[in-house]
Amino acid sequence: MNRVYISEVARHESEEVTLKGWLYNLRSSGKILFPQIRDGSGIIQGVVVRAEAAPEVWSALESLPQESSIMVSGKIRKEPRAPGGFEIDISGVEVVQTAEPYPITKKEHGTEFLMDHRHLWLRSRRQHAILRVRHEVIRAVRDYFDDRGFVLCDTPIFTPAACEGTTTLFEVNYFEDTKAYLTQSGQLYNEATAAAFGKTYCFGPTFRAEKSKTRRHLTEFWMVEPEVAYATLDDIMKLAEDFLTSIVARVLDRRREELKVLERDTSRLEKVAPPFPRLQYDEAVRTLHEAGMPFEWGGDFGAPDETYLSEKYEKPVIVHRFPAKVKAFYMAPDEARPELALGADVLAPEGYGEVIGGGERIASLDLLRKRIAEHSLPEEAFDWYLDLRRYGSVPHGGFGMGIERCVAWICALEHIRETIPFPRMLYRLKP
Amino acid sequence: MNRVYISEVARHESEEVTLKGWLYNLRSSGKILFPQIRDGSGIIQGVVVRAEAAPEVWSALESLPQESSIMVSGKIRKEPRAPGGFEIDISGVEVVQTAEPYPITKKEHGTEFLMDHRHLWLRSRRQHAILRVRHEVIRAVRDYFDDRGFVLCDTPIFTPAACEGTTTLFEVNYFEDTKAYLTQSGQLYNEATAAAFGKTYCFGPTFRAEKSKTRRHLTEFWMVEPEVAYATLDDIMKLAEDFLTSIVARVLDRRREELKVLERDTSRLEKVAPPFPRLQYDEAVRTLHEAGMPFEWGGDFGAPDETYLSEKYEKPVIVHRFPAKVKAFYMAPDEARPELALGADVLAPEGYGEVIGGGERIASLDLLRKRIAEHSLPEEAFDWYLDLRRYGSVPHGGFGMGIERCVAWICALEHIRETIPFPRMLYRLKP
Numbered sequence A, B: 001m002n003r004v005y006i007s008e009v010a011r012h013e014s015e016e017v018t019l020k021g022w023l024y025n026l027r028s029s030g031k032i033l034f035p036q037i038r039d040g041s042g043i044i045q046g047v048v049v050r051a052e053a054a055p056e057v058w059s060a061l062e063s064l065p066q067e068s069s070i071m072v073s074g075k076i077r078k079e080p081r082a083p084g085g086f087e088i089d090i091s092g093v094e095v096v097q098t099a100e101p102y103p104i105t106k107k108e109h110g111t112e113f114l115m116d117h118r119h120l121w122l123r124s125r126r127q128h129a130i131l132r133v134r135h136e137v138i139r140a141v142r143d144y145f146d147d148r149g150f151v152l153c154d155t156p157i158f159t160p161a162a163c164e165g166t167t168t169l170f171e172v173n174y175f176e177d178t179k180a181y182l183t184q185s186g187q188l189y190n191e192a193t194a195a196a197f198g199k200t201y202c203f204g205p206t207f208r209a210e211k212s213k214t215r216r217h218l219t220e221f222w223m224v225e226p227e228v229a230y231a232t233l234d235d236i237m238k239l240a241e242d243f244l245t246s247i248v249a250r251v252l253d254r255r256r257e258e259l260k261v262l263e264r265d266t267s268r269l270e271k272v273a274p275p276f277p278r279l280q281y282d283e284a285v286r287t288l289h290e291a292g293m294p295f296e297w298g299g300d301f302g303a304p305d306e307t308y309l310s311e312k313y314e315k316p317v318i319v320h321r322f323p324a325k326v327k328a329f330y331m332a333p334d335e336a337r338p339e340l341a342l343g344a345d346v347l348a349p350e351g352y353g354e355v356i357g358g359g360e361r362i363a364s365l366d367l368l369r370k371r372i373a374e375h376s377l378p379e380e381a382f383d384w385y386l387d388l389r390r391y392g393s394v395p396h397g398g399f400g401m402g403i404e405r406c407v408a409w410i411c412a413l414e415h416i417r418e419t420i421p422f423p424r425m426l427y428r429l430k431p
Helices: A006-012 A055-062 A111-116 A125-146 A187-197 A233-254 A256-261 A266-270 A281-290 A303-311 A365-374 A379-390 A403-411 B006-012 B055-062 B111-116 B125-146 B187-197 B233-254 B256-261 B266-270 B281-290 B303-311 B365-374 B379-390 B403-411
Strands: A016-028 A032-038 A043-049 A069-078 A086-097 A171-173 A179-182 A199-207 A220-229 A278-280 A317-323 A340-348 A353-360 A396-402 B016-028 B032-038 B043-049 B069-078 B086-097 B171-173 B179-182 B199-207 B220-229 B278-280 B317-323 B340-348 B353-360 B396-402
Touching (some): A016 A086, A032 A069, A043 A055, A055 A086, A125 A199, A233 A256, A233 A266, A233 A396, A233 A403, A256 A266, A278 A281, A303 A340, A340 A396, A340 A403, A353 A403, A365 A379, A396 A403, B006 B016, B016 B055, B016 B086, B043 B055, B055 B086, B125 B220, B125 B256, B125 B403, B187 B220, B220 B233, B220 B403, B233 B256, B233 B317, B233 B353, B233 B396, B303 B353
Parallel strands (some): A043 A086, B043 B086
Antiparallel strands (some): A016 A069, A069 A086, A171 A179, A220 A396, A340 A353, A353 A396, B171 B179, B199 B220, B220 B396, B317 B340, B353 B396
């Protein structure tokens, strides 16, 4: 019989089909069984009337444990009251495997329990919704850059030296006493590829050995980083604004159902449109002071500061021109006020904090060497990077966006750990 | 003035535009300068006639070193003899940075020298062509699965235990004496996500600490791995065949220019179409014996064997049903001949060897436990994986394709190291 996926049943109304999936749930009135079947593409309710069904169909389903794998045959029937609009009148069942008692039940489970059973928890409706939004975000990210002439240039995971601080690097035993470090950012490499291709991006996993146990941190997370030659800070802020708007619009367009499952207030997402408010660091500090928050000019914002600032606006807000000394060595200074760096962070609304960080890089060979010395970094490790200023240096910039933070915000999740199939955290390396 | 990218000049014929890029090459007749300008999106030839040009334009360009960054203004003119069909009559030049003498010259450089200067070498026409083909392959891979209802489920890079042998694993110092290992394959995790989503794929970097210095090996490479619930070996072979055909067709469709730069014989690629010849392992061994090659039944094919087999066919060839003992513990046995595993490798033509490897996985809990014991693997490390057989086990399978091998074949490259922006090998961790 014709095997179809549940996502396709609308095209098979009144046809006899076979579904291959799992028993998601089972209700019974004593006279009628209502098995819910899932196959990964969707969920459909089946109907078996005792008085009409073959006895072996009834008995196969009657007490079948949840998550048993089954192939069911029957006729697809339109049913306006059903969530997907269709039901299946089951005429045949083949049990592929009878499941052991399923550990995830309707009762409340603790997070640790669910995380230990992540390989099974992924089968739930809510996790499906989140991971489909994640998939859509990733597609939207790639389409955005691919459609605009950016060339994907994967940057290496194994790096010989640190891009930013070394304390949060994971060390790998490479070969014969050589150490390698797992990348924290592809940016330095992006600067080389942007000088080759004009507009580039990298997109892959990045790693931070931070000993923090907050709801915003993973040790392994995915980041997309575009880099543009001949771009100034203003160009980069515009790019970030346009990019983020397009990601949110895409999810709203294609993942309404999933956002509904997550009970996401989409009116908040619909407000994401250019222009985003832009706030100089100075003004941001003033705003914090006016709210009576203790914050010293010159520092980097902490999570509570970001939360406060982002909650003040309905849209994402861009904070720019930070004190140079809290930012990375490669950030270009503001010519008007050299103590400021031409960096910009985009803070998501609703208290989600930084989703994008970037800015303009130093183009001058002399200044870059000076900064490397000031930061006590070994110049020989950056010799190739300095080459980019020796051979056709141009103003350039870019940004990085962490996929998981973006997904957490779009889905309005409490904790980032549900935004990735198998999260890795300080005390979480399994399954 | 209107800034345009070189890839867009056809839309600006007879207009005055500004190009922002780098000096790629400079020829002079004494009376006319022909600077070639690149901006990452393309290369265009400029023309400056001494008798007509402003003296400062001539003098700025006249002895400008290669790879200096420049902004040039002028009128776009149709020129059928030019490679891109257009030239620019330069009326203004701004030199952004005068490059130091460029280390990569027209003379033959050794591979080590070029690899040490990979960050600059990427600017060459040939490297551009390869990396644009790579980008196209990656887009084609994602589009293929996205368009067919596969859900992207990124699998973890940090894994607690080995999927296959442990000798080729990179070890990472996680936190407080905990060791993690860098993934060699997302497959085990894919089996969990396929049971959740029906059809899934992962796509990310994978790592092998192999001490081999062949032209086919990188320590860090990108792999795409689909996994399908309710799929048999035959389904997987069909999927692999259809998938690979679509990738090649996409590159032929969109990257003809790049293949021309690489002097690729595209007639060979045009032959890639279903059905691919299918060869049982037994027949493959016979074929080797008939050719007088020493090969013992029961072993795994080496590079020379794969090369010989793949050169016998115009299309990719699928070899299937290998001796179980040379294959991974999770491979399903052939019911008709249990000493054979339901695995399949796709060998690329022209001697490029294995590009795809996959097969059907064991669905039975008892058999899987037995195999784990036979392979002396610690069962507790696989407890979550065994859960997939306890709760709704189904026949299922998938495959993995290494992006770099695929790109090397499509571009007909001698060595895999040029298929990735910053290759990592046994003795290569820089830049």
